[in-house]
Amino acid sequence: MKKKDFAKKIIGVVAVMSMIMSTAGCGEAKYKYEAPTEPEEAGIFVEPVEGIRDDFIRGVDISSVISVGQSGVVYKNKDGVEEDIFKILADAGVNYIRVRVWNDPYDENGNGYGGGNNDTAKAVEIGKRAAQYNMKLLVDYHYSDFWADPAKQFEPKTWAGKSADEKAELAYEFTLESLNAILDGGADVGMVQLGNETNNHMSGEEKWAEISKIVSRGRDAVMETGEAHKKEIKTVLHFTNPENFDGIKGLLRKLDSCGVQYDVFALSYYPYWHGTLENLSKVIEYVHEHTGKEVMIAETSYCYTLEEGDGFSNSVSEKDLNKNYAASVQSQANAVRDIFDTLVKTGDYTLGVFYWEPAWVPVAKVDYNNADAESVLADNRKKWEEFGSGWASSYAGSYDKDDAGKWYGGSSWDNQAMFDFDGKALDSLYVFKYLKYGATAPLKVDFANDLSVTVNPGSEFSMPETADVCYNDRSKNGQAKVTWNSDEVSRIDTAKTGEYTVNGTFEDGTAIKCTVNVANVNWVKNPSFEEEDRSMWEFEHRGDTVLDYQQKETDAYTGEWAMHYWRSSAVAFRASQTITGLADGKYSLSVYTQGGDSGAGAKMFLFAETGGETYTKDYSVNGWCEWQHPEIKGIEVKDGTVTIGVEFEGGEGAWGTFDDFYLCIED
Numbered sequence: 001m002k003k004k005d006f007a008k009k010i011i012g013v014v015a016v017m018s019m020i021m022s023t024a025g026c027g028e029a030k031y032k033y034e035a036p037t038e039p040e041e042a043g044i045f046v047e048p049v050e051g052i053r054d055d056f057i058r059g060v061d062i063s064s065v066i067s068v069g070q071s072g073v074v075y076k077n078k079d080g081v082e083e084d085i086f087k088i089l090a091d092a093g094v095n096y097i098r099v100r101v102w103n104d105p106y107d108e109n110g111n112g113y114g115g116g117n118n119d120t121a122k123a124v125e126i127g128k129r130a131a132q133y134n135m136k137l138l139v140d141y142h143y144s145d146f147w148a149d150p151a152k153q154f155e156p157k158t159w160a161g162k163s164a165d166e167k168a169e170l171a172y173e174f175t176l177e178s179l180n181a182i183l184d185g186g187a188d189v190g191m192v193q194l195g196n197e198t199n200n201h202m203s204g205e206e207k208w209a210e211i212s213k214i215v216s217r218g219r220d221a222v223m224e225t226g227e228a229h230k231k232e233i234k235t236v237l238h239f240t241n242p243e244n245f246d247g248i249k250g251l252l253r254k255l256d257s258c259g260v261q262y263d264v265f266a267l268s269y270y271p272y273w274h275g276t277l278e279n280l281s282k283v284i285e286y287v288h289e290h291t292g293k294e295v296m297i298a299e300t301s302y303c304y305t306l307e308e309g310d311g312f313s314n315s316v317s318e319k320d321l322n323k324n325y326a327a328s329v330q331s332q333a334n335a336v337r338d339i340f341d342t343l344v345k346t347g348d349y350t351l352g353v354f355y356w357e358p359a360w361v362p363v364a365k366v367d368y369n370n371a372d373a374e375s376v377l378a379d380n381r382k383k384w385e386e387f388g389s390g391w392a393s394s395y396a397g398s399y400d401k402d403d404a405g406k407w408y409g410g411s412s413w414d415n416q417a418m419f420d421f422d423g424k425a426l427d428s429l430y431v432f433k434y435l436k437y438g439a440t441a442p443l444k445v446d447f448a449n450d451l452s453v454t455v456n457p458g459s460e461f462s463m464p465e466t467a468d469v470c471y472n473d474r475s476k477n478g479q480a481k482v483t484w485n486s487d488e489v490s491r492i493d494t495a496k497t498g499e500y501t502v503n504g505t506f507e508d509g510t511a512i513k514c515t516v517n518v519a520n521v522n523w524v525k526n527p528s529f530e531e532e533d534r535s536m537w538e539f540e541h542r543g544d545t546v547l548d549y550q551q552k553e554t555d556a557y558t559g560e561w562a563m564h565y566w567r568s569s570a571v572a573f574r575a576s577q578t579i580t581g582l583a584d585g586k587y588s589l590s591v592y593t594q595g596g597d598s599g600a601g602a603k604m605f606l607f608a609e610t611g612g613e614t615y616t617k618d619y620s621v622n623g624w625c626e627w628q629h630p631e632i633k634g635i636e637v638k639d640g641t642v643t644i645g646v647e648f649e650g651g652e653g654a655w656g657t658f659d660d661f662y663l664c665i666e667d
Contacts (some may be wrong), residue, residue: 028242032132033090039438043427044333045472048438049341053231056344056475057352059096059138060089062359064116064389064411066125072381077314079326085359088425090133091414093433097130098138098298098354099123100196103156105388113146113396114297117388127187136190138236139182140298143171143203143214145645146392146399150240150374150608155204158446164210167203170215175221183229192297193236194218197268199251210257219261220565235261238298240268242283243275248518252290256605264292264537266298271335277447298341301358302335303327309421310362311377312390312410326447332418334426334446340435345525358418358429360411362471363389365421384410386439407512425603441443444508445480446472451514454521456665461494465500468510480506484514494518522645523579523587524621527661529561537563542649544573550657557592559629562605565595565648567657576645579663586666589644590631595621595656602650608629608663610642621656633666 063124065085075085089097099124105113116122127137142148147157156174159167177191177510183189194215202211219235226233237260241247255262265287269280284295306327308314318327324332324338336355343350363380366373384390390410397405411628414421418429430439448469456459482545484504492500500516525536529549539547548555550564565571589608598621608615619630635642644663648654 002111012464022666031090036433036437039440040199040434042430042439044330044431044439046333046337046431046434049337049344049435052340052344052436057096057354058093058435059098059352059354060094060358061098061299061354061356062126063100063118064357064360065171067116067387067389068360069362069388071389072101072109073361073363073423075079075359075419078425078427078430081422086129086133090135090249092425092430094135096136096354097126098140099126100140100142101178102142104158111395112388112391112393113399113404114388114393120181120587123182123183128181128185129191131186131188133199136477137187138191138193138299139179139189140193140196141218142196146404150197153203157399159203164205164213168213171214172217172221175218176225177363182508189231189233191234191236191264191483192222193238193266194262196238197240198240199239207451208254208258212260213447234263236264236266236298237262238266241274242267242269242280245279245283246279248287252287254630256331260559263294263429265293267296268460269297269301269339270300271302271325272316272320277338282347284343284346286438288347293556294349294351297339297353299331299354299356300336300339301356302332304329304332304426305415307415309414310380310410311366312412314415315412316416329426329428329649330446333431334474336431337435351483357413360413361417361419361423362411362414380410385421395493415628430461441472444472445469445506446511448510450512452517453514454517454519455494456521457494457497457518459494461492463489463514469506482506482512492516502661523582523659523663526579527557529563530559538576540574542567547573547575555657561656562659564657569652571648571650571654574645574647575639576643578641578643580641582640582642584638584640586664587635587637588633588643588666589635590626590629590662591646591658592629592660593619593621593656593658594625594627595654597653597655598624599651599654602654604648604650606632606646608632608635608642608644610635611638
């Protein structure tokens with residue numbers, strides 16, 4: 001039997017079994033969702049989304065759920081009671097399920113690639129179970145045998161070597177067969193996505209003139225199938241990187257020039273990477289104005305913890321956090337709620353939001369404080385391989401050599417799930433239910449940024465009594481009293497340099513840490529320009545010199561920002577900051593600088609002015625990232641005030657940056 005014929009047979013068998021299973025309980029009472037009619041008391045605070053429609057999509061993508069369940073995971077509702085996850089989701093207000101479909105996510109021996117092993121059979125099962133709880137289905141065809149995203153869009157194995165026209169016909173055939181099986185299985189399909197995050201390429205094709213052929217024939221299959229089943233099914237195109245507004249505009253031009261037909265323009269929006277909500281709203285508005293299409297968010301998420309659950313590293317960590325949200329259950333709910341609010345306010349042509357993989361929890365929690373951690377991890381690895389419940393199995397290496405072939409393993413998403421590491425629903429899962437009327441909760445601290453304090457050696461010191469906090473209702477941010485661990489405080493020795501960590505708690509038990517650095521204090525305000533307020537710095541431009549701030553990590557000594565200068569004509573400027581309230585004594589001043597093309601006879605120096613005296617240090621620059629570190633010692637401050645900075649005079653085309661000014665009392 002040919003492989004293709006075998007696949008058809010399997011799909012047909014699954015479809016028949018699904019129909020039998022879906023009709024077996026037809027005499028049972030149909031599930032009915034009880035929507036709130038007023039704000040509810042809950043474990044999280046949720047501000048209502050004014051004007052949200054009842055039919056607004058409150059969706060989740062749970063493509064991995066079958067494989068995770070086969071690996072032994074049992075889901076529990078917020079009360080800790082084991083239940084069918086589809087019922088838990090429906091009770092939480094979810095009304096739409098998204099499922100990815102790969103053509104053939106198996107190697108030649110039938111071993112699954114992982115990531116849920118999401119073939120048509122999995123979609124049949126997920127669609128059937130979703131329909132039992134009145135949830136519609138969005139079918140996400142990647143037109144690949146494994147993950148498709150902006151970085152990679154591998155063609156299915158059986159499409160290798162085919163022309164774009166041939167791939168288009170294969171896409172038509174595959175979509176027709178697969179979608180019929182899913183509908184025959186009992187799914188209530190409302191939308192079909194043609195490709196996944198296809199910003200740059202799709203199924204091995206890089207030009208939209210070729211990609212459009214595949215999309216168009218895929219859409220033909222959807223239209224024919226919908227008509228045969230007497231269902232209106234919308235077709236969706238899915239892109240990402242909305243922070244790149246020009247990139248989105250370019251995509252729209254390509255779609256228009258190729259005459260691509262579709263119904264919904266979908267975007268991925270992850271608060272870590274994809275810009276502000278204000279920008280997202282502008283992008284969505286622009287898309288609708290220039291296409292007339294409906295718009296939705298096909299993928300989003302946010303983490304509720306920074307812990308790692310299954311022995312496989314997470315996709316997001318502390319460095320990825322959005323400044324508006326912490327890694328907490330409350331902030332996870334806030335992030336989701338704010339995206340819904342943004343879409344509703346943008347226009348009535350927005351359809352809704354899908355949260356990506358809220359149920360991708362650990363196969364088993366790996367606790368490295370327990371002696372059995374390694375054996376639990378070893379068992380996880382076996383199940384990732386056997387059931388495909390990790391993001392990739394080792395077998396995927398035959399298809400995706402550079403990525404899955406090296407980094408296969410478990411769920412990198414478990415800290416972004418809406419279930420905890422043991423499968424119990426988090427309060428944040430129920431944000432979907434609370435969007436219309438909101439939810440109330442006892443006032444408590446959601447999060448506080450950890451503190452950092454620098455203390456001069458030998459000086460008196462006391463821990464901060466309060467810290468800035470964000471409360472769960474986001475309306476009463478401010479200061480809250482902290483109780484510090486007295487034993488850890490007593491270990492701080494200010495007689496010598498060193499670093500100490502002190503743990504503290506607020507009155508409600510929320511934790512906070514303070515790092516105490518016993519070291520010379522840097523008296524320069526915003527010395528590396530990372531803070532938005534830079535009003536303490538003064539610029540004196542001479543001629544048409546451009547001196548400003550630049551966000552470019554490769555040109556900064558630390559962080560992302562630096563003071564930057566360049567001009568095609570002669571360059572001359574002075575940058576300074578006046579510092580007051582200093583103790584009398586001797587200080588040292590330094591800065592990091594790099595640059596080039598200063599010209600013969602260029603003058604450049606670091607300076608400090610205090611008490612009628614001027615201290616200077618000449619320096620020179622000799623190329624990109626060849627960092628110089630001029631330093632002035634013995635600056636004698638007598639009146640508590642000093643003006644520090646740099647002066648520069650150079651030739652045409654001079655360029656460079658300054659970063660990390662440092663003024664401290666000399667040892």
